[in-house]
Amino acid sequence: MKFLVGLNYFAIGVPIILGLLSIKSGDFAQEALVSTMLTGALQVLIALILFARNPNDKRLYGYFAITITFFILWLGFDINEDWLFAVPPALAAFLTYIVISTYLHEKKKSI
Helix, strand or coil: CHHHHHHHHHHHHHHHHHHHHHHHHCCCHHHHHHHHHHHHHHHHHHHHHHHHHCCCCHHHHHHHHHHHHHHHHHHHCCCCCCCHHHHHHHHHHHHHHHHHHHHHHHHHHHC
């Protein structure tokens, strides 16, 4: 579980750091965008691992439902995309909450 927490922090931290670096020089903007896509892929992988460990966690069902809905709306419909780009950061925050709370719950149970 500790590995998943670290992987999640890495997945979130890399695009943030590259984005901040690109503010100063602009050299890392494309890398920040690509790493943001990799963050989404890593977070879905983390969610799948958590789901395999605890298939009864309703928060993960919510995460998957929102993720699938996001892709259906983004790829399948011609809708106003201005608000749609707020969904991935919200999903990242939601999964981070799930990962950390699961880790703390497991750590508390083991004490």
